[in-house]
Amino acid sequence: MSARQECYVVKDAPGKGMGMFATRDIKRGECILAEKPLVFASRDLIKTQLAINAMTELDKKSFFALHNIHFDVPTAIGIVRTNALPLGSDGVDCAVYKVMSRVNHTCAPNVHHTWNPKMKKEYLHAIEDIASGSEILTSYLEPFLVREDRMEFLRKNFKFECHCNLCAAPKPEYELYDSTVRRINIYSDLIMTSASFSPKKSIQFVREVLVLLDKIGGEGKTPFYYDGYQISAMYGDYTLAQEWANLLLDSYIMDEGKEGEKYERYLKYSKNPRSHERAGCAPRQILS
Numbered sequence: 001m002s003a004r005q006e007c008y009v010v011k012d013a014p015g016k017g018m019g020m021f022a023t024r025d026i027k028r029g030e031c032i033l034a035e036k037p038l039v040f041a042s043r044d045l046i047k048t049q050l051a052i053n054a055m056t057e058l059d060k061k062s063f064f065a066l067h068n069i070h071f072d073v074p075t076a077i078g079i080v081r082t083n084a085l086p087l088g089s090d091g092v093d094c095a096v097y098k099v100m101s102r103v104n105h106t107c108a109p110n111v112h113h114t115w116n117p118k119m120k121k122e123y124l125h126a127i128e129d130i131a132s133g134s135e136i137l138t139s140y141l142e143p144f145l146v147r148e149d150r151m152e153f154l155r156k157n158f159k160f161e162c163h164c165n166l167c168a169a170p171k172p173e174y175e176l177y178d179s180t181v182r183r184i185n186i187y188s189d190l191i192m193t194s195a196s197f198s199p200k201k202s203i204q205f206v207r208e209v210l211v212l213l214d215k216i217g218g219e220g221k222t223p224f225y226y227d228g229y230q231i232s233a234m235y236g237d238y239t240l241a242q243e244w245a246n247l248l249l250d251s252y253i254m255d256e257g258k259e260g261e262k263y264e265r266y267l268k269y270s271k272n273p274r275s276h277e278r279a280g281c282a283p284r285q286i287l288s
């Protein structure tokens with residue numbers, strides 16, 4: 001048994017079916033699991049059914065033992081809908097896993113899961129320190145949704161009521177969270193729209209978002225470090241670009257590890273901030 005397998009156990013998670021739990025203290029940034037899919041699936045039901053038929057008997061046994069909440073469709077399709085994780089952002093291709101599919105949801109996760117196309121495995125990294133015995137919980141949601149939208153999505157797609165600390169918080173607390181999320185979404189839109197005519201403002205919006213993120217737990221910074229880096233590199237402010245590239249690399253390693261698909265690219269940016277494909281493409285400006 002590998003060290004990775006030893007830091008978790010899959011067992012009963014009261015009120016949620018099965019779940020994944022830490023069997024020792026896990027440090028932020030640690031890779032908890034890297035797992036090959038039991039089966040690849042897609043929106044094309046015939047293709048999905050053929051892939052299920054082609055599984056080994058052992059894999060089929062693991063597959064049909066998984067949780068199913070969709071009884072209005074054939075069992076295999078219900079299992080895919082309940083358990084599949086996306087293979088990227090196109091929302092079409094996905095995969096089902098023996099272990100990874102057992103991870104339950106919270107709106108304030110302690111892990112980040114990501115598909116690595118190079119390794120053809122799904123990776124699970126701790127994004128905060130996890131104490132031995134605690135449940136390992138991911139988020140099934142797009143980032144930065146307000147409480148009502150999160151609840152609606154989970155009810156519709158996963159048929160449960162979320163009682164995580166965020167959803168069960170007193171009204172003033174979750175309203176404050178929601179208003180922070182709304183501001184993050186506004187600034188987030190402004191970052192790229194203002195980059196072409198007011199890059200200084202754009203960098204300011206990145207900084208605003210980072211401050212707001214700290215107010216709601218501090219996760220999800222990596223794409224914003226990338227924005228800061230990209231904008232600074234485009235306008236040839238390589239001192240600033242270097243700062244952002246270093247933050248980007250550190251944050252990415254915490255989220256996806258050195259095995260991550262983008263690690264080599266971000267390492268290159270951090271070693272040489274001029275190496276971005278669009279570096280220096282806009283008139284030079286000091287943005288700091």
Ligand SMILES: C[S@@+](CC[C@H](N)C(=O)[O-])C[C@H]1O[C@@H](n2cnc3c(N)ncnc32)[C@H](O)[C@@H]1O
Pocket residue numbers: 015016017018019066067069082083101102103104105106157158159160161162163
């Ligand atoms: C991908 S499965 C997760 C593993 C599942 N609990 C099992 O027993 O295999 C998703 C399903 O788990 C349950 N689930 C996940 N997170 C939950 C939560 N926070 N509260 C209640 N049920 C949850 C829901 O039934 C959901 O449709």
